Amino acid sequence: MQRIMPYIAFPLVLSGGLVACYLLFTPLENPALAPFVVMIAWTIPWMIWLEWWTPYRNVWSESHQDVMTDVIYLFLIQSLWPRLLTAFWMTALASATIWCSENLQFFSGQSWPHQWPLALQLVLALLLAEFGRYWVHRWAHELSFLWRFHAVHHSVERLYWLNAARFHPLEKILLHIPETLPFILLGANAEVLALYFVTTGIHGLFQHSNIQLKLGPLNYVFAMAELHRFHHSKVIRESNSNYGNNLIVWDLVFGTFYWPKDREVGDIGLLNPEYPKTFLRQCSAPFHKGKLDKPADYATNPEKYQQS
C-alpha cells in the first residue's frame, strides 16, 4: 500500500473531493458552502494522515516554529479575508457587469457555456484562472515591488500542507482578481465556482505537502509537489520556474517548466536568514526599507547571480 499511495493519493483525494462537493450541492442548498465542508471533513484529515504515514522528508515533519504563524494565515488570510474581498468584489463587479451589458452591444455578461458538461466547464475555469494567476505569480518573482509581498510565501523553510496558506494579505487581493474576474464577467454559475475552489484547495495542500508523491506523466498537467518544491528552492534559477497554481500548462507554453528528474530539491526558503517569522512582522516586512531578499531582476540579468 505504501508503494502505490504516492501514485494514487492526489488523484484519489481530488476526485473524491469533487464528487463529494457535487453531492453536497442539493443538501446544503448554498453551493458556496460545499468547498468548506469538503476541505474540513475530507481533505485536511487526509493531509494529516498522509504526512504522518508517508512523509517525503522526515526533517520537514518536525516543527520549525512555524505552525502558529501558518494557522493564523489559514484563518485570517485564507478563510476570513477572501470572504470580505468577495463581498466587496462581487458588488463592484455586478455593477460593472450590469453597466457593460446596458451600454456595450457586444457584451452580454452571459457568455459562459452553461450547456457544457460540468467537468468540461471546470477545465475551462481552470485554464482561464490559471492564465491570469501564472502572470501575476511570474511578475511577483520578476518585479522588485511585487517580490516584497510574495517573499512572505517563500519564507517557509520546510514544505508541509499548512504553509499553502501563507500569503501576504495584499498579494491575496492581487491573486483574487484572476481567480474571480473571468467567471463573473462571463457569468459562470456557483456550482462551477465551487468545483474550481475545491480543486484549487485540494491541489494547493498537496502541492505544498510533505507527502511522498509521484505523478508520473500527470506532472505535465498539474503543478504538483514534485515540480513546486523546485519553485521554493533557495537557488534562484530554480525558484523562477513552475509558476502554475493548479495546472502547469502555461509554464510549458511560456518556457518556465522545470523538472530535473535525476535529483531532489536542496534547501528551500529565502536567502535572507533574518527574514521575520511571525505573522504581524511578515505583514509589515514589504514596507521596510533595506535590501530585498532575492534579486527580482534575476530573470533579465541572470549571470550577475550565478553564485546565489
Ligand SMILES: [Zn+2]
Ligand atoms: Zn512564487
